[in-house]
Amino acid sequence: MAKVKFLKEDVEIDVPVHANLKEFCLANNLKLYLFPENIVNCRGKGFCQLCRIKVDKPENLSAPTEREEASVAYEGDQYRLACQCTIAKDGDLQIITRPRRIWGWRDHPAHNQLITEEQKVFGF
Numbered sequence: 868m869a870k871v872k873f874l875k876e877d878v879e880i881d882v883p884v885h886a887n888l889k890e891f892c893l894a895n896n897l898k899l900y901l902f903p904e905n906i907v908n909c910r911g912k913g914f915c916q917l918c919r920i921k922v923d924k925p926e927n928l929s930a931p932t933e934r935e936e937a938s939v940a941y942e943g944d945q946y947r948l949a950c951q952c953t954i955a956k957d958g959d960l961q962i963i964t965r966p967r968r969i970w971g972w973r974d975h976p977a978h979n980q981l982i983t984e985e986q987k988v989f990g991f
């Protein structure tokens with residue numbers, strides 16, 4: 868079991884090793900998608916990127932799939948698709964569902980000076 872903290876939801880849950888994160892989130896009523904994304908998504912095929920998450924320890928998850936390499940890998944190894952990854956080993960893990968995209972004016976150095984350390988770490 869991995870102890871996973873979902874930061875936006877402020878929930879800590881034990882997740883079994885090899886559990887798919889998308890299926891686990893949906894089974895536990897964690898908001899991986901907002902409306903209308905909860906209706907219009909690729910159903911775990913790795914195409915829509917709507918299940919994008921940010922994790923603090925990517926080494927505790929399964930290796931990135933080809934779909935992840937093609938879609939979210941440019942943002943860094945902390946960004947994953949919940950439908951494509953499973954818990955690989957025991958340990959603590961923090962997850963942010965629906966993290967903000969890294970692009971545009973928020974990448975400007977002036978913006979980075981205005982946000983708090985916690986926002987920088989977790990990408991709110």
Ligand code: FES
Pocket residue numbers: 908909910911912913914915916917918919948949950951
């Ligand atoms: S559900 Fe579409 S990429 Fe994960």
